[in-house]
Amino acid sequence: MQIEDLIKAVEDALDELKAKDVVRIDVRELTGVTDYMFIASGNSNRQVSALADNVIEKAKAAGARPLGVEGKDSGEWVLVDLGDIVVHVMQPATRQFYDLERLWQSAESRRAQQQPTAE
Numbered sequence: 418m419q420i421e422d423l424i425k426a427v428e429d430a431l432d433e434l435k436a437k438d439v440v441r442i443d444v445r446e447l448t449g450v451t452d453y454m455f456i457a458s459g460n461s462n463r464q465v466s467a468l469a470d471n472v473i474e475k476a477k478a479a480g481a482r483p484l485g486v487e488g489k490d491s492g493e494w495v496l497v498d499l500g501d502i503v504v505h506v507m508q509p510a511t512r513q514f515y516d517l518e519r520l521w522q523s524a525e526s527r528r529a530q531q532q533p534t535a536e
Contacts, residue, residue, distance in 0.1 A: 420452060420501050423481050427504055430475035431457050434468050436506065442521045455504040456517050462492025468506045469495035 424441070431439050436457035445452045459465035466489055473483050476499050485498040494511045497504040505517060 422479050423476065423499060423502055424453065426475040426479040426481070427455055427472055427499070427502055430471040431455070431468060431504075431506075433475075434459075434464065434471050436468050437509070438512075440518055442518070444521060447521065451498075451503045452501045453503075454517070454521060455502065456512065457504070457506050458509050458512050459506055461508070465492045465495055465506050465508055469497050469504070472497050472499075472504050472506070 428439070428441075436459060439455065439457040442454045442456070443452070444454050457468065459468050469486065469489060473486065476483060476497075481499050483497055484500055486495065487498075488495045492508075494505065494507045494515075497506070507515070
């Protein structure tokens with residue numbers, strides 16, 4: 418499976434069930450664990466769980482099997498590990514508290530600043 422196909426499947430799954438504030442972060446240069454991280458919000462435990470289920474369903478239809486799913490019981494924050502992509506679906510308060518975007522985007526900015534410039 419091509420990574421572009423899996424990205425499209427994740428984006429479609431989140432869009433289909435009206436995920437809020439979807440962010441995709443390219444973390445290939447920051448970690449060897451995954452290539453892309455998606456962060457999205459759902460307005461309730463039920464929507465967070467439904468969004469995660471839809472991501473899993475669309476990924477499977479695209480030929481990818483989840484390596485793991487965490488947090489589905491609580492519905493506050495569900496992590497879906499698809500290998501090359503990790504999807505975080507959170508309720509807004511949980512997302513604001515952990516602020517994963519700032520964490521990963523700050524690391525990306527620091528890495529870019531450390532790159533030597535060609536002279």
